[in-house]
Amino acid sequence: MNDTPQFSSKAPPSAFAPFRHEIFRSVWIATLVSSFGGMIQGVGAAWMMVALGASAQMVTLVQASITLPIVMLALVAGALADAFDRRKLMLVAQTFMFAISTILAVCAYLDLITPWSLLLFTFLIGCGAALNAPAWQASVGAMVPREDVSSAVAMNSMGFNLARSVGPAIGGLLVAAASAAAAFTVNALSYVGLIGVLLGWRTEQEKPILPRERLGHAIMSGIRYVAMSPNINSTLVRGLVTGIGASSVSALMPLIARDLISGGPTIYGLLLGAFGVGAVAGAFSSHRLRITYSNEWIVRLALISSAVGIAIAAVSTTIGLTMAAMMLCGLGWVLIVSILNATVQMWAPRWVVARALSLYQMATFSGMAGGAWLWGYVTQQSGIKAALLIAALVQLGCALLGRWFHLPETEDMNLDLLTFNEPATIVPVQGRTGPVIITIEYRIAERDIVAFLCVMAERKVIRRRNGARRWSLLRDLADPELWIERYHSPTWTEYLRHNGRFTEDDALINERVSALHMGSDRPLVRRLLERQTGFPPAASLPDATEWTTPMTDQSRLS
Structure with missing residues (x-):
């Protein structure tokens, strides 16, 4: 990297x-x-x-x-x-x-x-x-x-x-x-x-086409999407660690005022005010920094600023120097949280953005809550100076985390949802009908197999992230050019919901897959109902076509 x-x-x-x-x-x-x-x-x-x-x-x-x-x-x-x-x-x-x-x-x-x-x-x-x-x-x-x-x-x-x-x-x-x-x-x-x-x-609230997800399913959908989105995961990790380090300032500020500067409530209020001034400066400077630096480097600079401010507060015994340190902390904190929050918003489609933000909020606040307890414990055991210096090292460590949990850029993202029309079927289906099995058949030349496997790895993540289950890729042993993508949806509604979550950026993967497909026809899509075998009473037997007729289509989206 x-x-x-x-x-x-x-x-x-x-x-x-x-x-x-x-x-x-x-x-x-x-x-x-x-x-x-x-x-x-x-x-x-x-x-x-x-x-x-x-x-x-x-x-x-x-x-x-x-x-x-x-x-x-x-x-x-x-x-x-x-x-x-x-x-x-x-x-x-x-x-x-x-x-x-x-x-x-x-x-x-x-x-x-x-x-x-x-x-x-x-x-x-x-x-x-x-x-x-x-x-x-x-x-x-x-x-x-x-x-x-x-x-x-x-x-x-x-x-x-x-x-x-x-x-x-x-x-x-x-x-x-x-x-x-x-x-x-x-x-x-x-x-x-x-x-x-x-x-x-x-x-202008769009009328939902599909019924709302049950609360438990909606929560799991949000967790699944975030868990399978590496860029949002990186943001959550950085928010958690930053929350641990930055919490030292708010948790220990009263002790900084009393023990390190020998002040009282007035001094504490001045330190709070200095932090607020730094926060305002951070908000106003963020747009200028984005002209020159990437999100990752803005966060690194902000973490270094925060670490320097915390370290200065640890060794300072004068109100002026400590107020300057608090300004650095406020500057760094607002830059960090604004960049992390905006990154989550820009990488999450509108259908899941609130759940992604809530997970980010949970990570950051959990770090702050755990950090407040941690710095109180360290202060009790080793003193406030040691606690602040360790917190400064945590902030520097979070800056180094950027090598493994890099923050993405968001300028070229297009997360507008694609329009997906419910396909017509010969076999009558309802929202609860299922399970539904979807297969998409591709013809891939031998020379394109490596490229095909690479792009299908990305497609697998998108499928599963949007709710597909039991995704697999198959190759026909009798016809080496024939490859079959297969996944399950528990009901017809969930199948429609899955396809309604594709974005314009996801469509680029579809186009790359279609470009590798040989022939003038589009990849063949089959939608099939899974049925159990057995001998139920004759009166309860469905129409034979429901047992035997697959639903096929050659649409771009499946």
């Missing part, structure tokens, strides 16, 4: 290009306000837990109750976002969080909150956020054109990190000036704007 810096030949649009689109601009602003509300609510919940006299473990569970649903429900939320109207799903999630936050605020004003009920409320709000996230991220591709997706993702990351940096400070001031109940009220009100925007957004 060529490990030298790669350069992009096509200049990406401006970082602000996504804001030219009214719906993205409106949703982004409303989401930013909602994110601020969520951060303020988190501060209020943590302070109320302290005010209730709960143990330190209960206080730490507040943050866990917010993030745990993201890991638990990401796959389910992704499957729902791919199956239903994403705008409506976001509307349900936001309305649910508004209702729970309102009830929490009312209970807080009436002094009805206990430590366990507070955890329940925060957990439910986290469930709403987990349901909303895949639908929101997957909707970006419907709000802006393909060339603006990377910039849109960077703007989303910048907005979230801006809220994460400034929101807690606002929350602290609000709690000090009023009460935790006031923070809960502000959070409830923060959902109103986004609910209004979503109510006014009218999307």
Whole structure:
């Protein structure tokens, strides 16, 4: 693999290009306000837990109750976002969080909150956020054109990190000036704007031709697609390892402020602000970096920036130097997550993009959750400096992972779905009819066998990734030029669903296979129903043609 810096030949649009689109601009602003509300609510919940006299473990569970649903429900939320109207799903999630936050605020004003009920409320709000996230991220591709997706993702990351940096400070001031109940009220009100925007957004939702997949099948389809997509797998691995290393900053920042700089809450707030400034700079610089560097090299540079920032924070004893280190960390973090998120979106077709994003989110958040525990343990055993220096080495190690888990480029991808018309059959079939066996017959010259086997290896991956079962390639012993591709579908509906998942890029493989086929006719496609032998009662015997007649066609897609 060529490990030298790669350069992009096509200049990406401006970082602000996504804001030219009214719906993205409106949703982004409303989401930013909602994110601020969520951060303020988190501060209020943590302070109320302290005010209730709960143990330190209960206080730490507040943050866990917010993030745990993201890991638990990401796959389910992704499957729902791919199956239903994403705008409506976001509307349900936001309305649910508004209702729970309102009830929490009312209970807080009436002094009805206990430590366990507070955890329940925060957990439910986290469930709403987990349901909303895949639908929101997957909707970006419907709000802006393909060339603006990377910039849109960077703007989303910048907005979230801006809220994460400034929101807690606002929350602290609000709690000090009023009460935790006031923070809960502000959070409830923060959902109103986004609910209004979503109510006014009218999307053109295509009416599904096939029935929706059952939830369990949809989840397995998403896992199968990602597992058989090496480029998305590379992104997940990088997200997991990066999450482990980068979590050291957020997990240990309060200790950095207290133990390494000898500061208090004000210093902690300044460090959060510096991280946010770096995040904004990262979002604005990402489009310029994409003019010169490939995705892989941007991530490597960002990881090195993050590692340098973490190492400086480990040895610094002055507020100025540590703030500069936090800016480097924020810069690197936003560049990394925006590139990884955009890579998943650009490599996953629309039918599975939310599930792919949810798996990426699970990997990254699992790394962050595990990393937070790891760095706390290392700090307890060896001190905060040792923990930060080890975390810096982890970030450098993630940069080296690029040699084995290389991030792909996405400029030339065309993941628009092909149109597949249901083939006519002589034997009557219904959606539940099956199992269906499909064979495609090719005639391949001896000189083309090696090329044929190579392209069929790619076709096998595409078939299985899109849901085909028991794929095999056969050669006729009596006719060496005859090759037969064979696979199964459990039902006729699943067969149609499988073929409806092919993209324009997949069609290039079909064309390469057809080009190797000899003769003027297209490869012969046979669709057959598998039937069991036996002697059932005469009254239950089907028509003889259903047992004996294969369904044949010579269509380009099968």
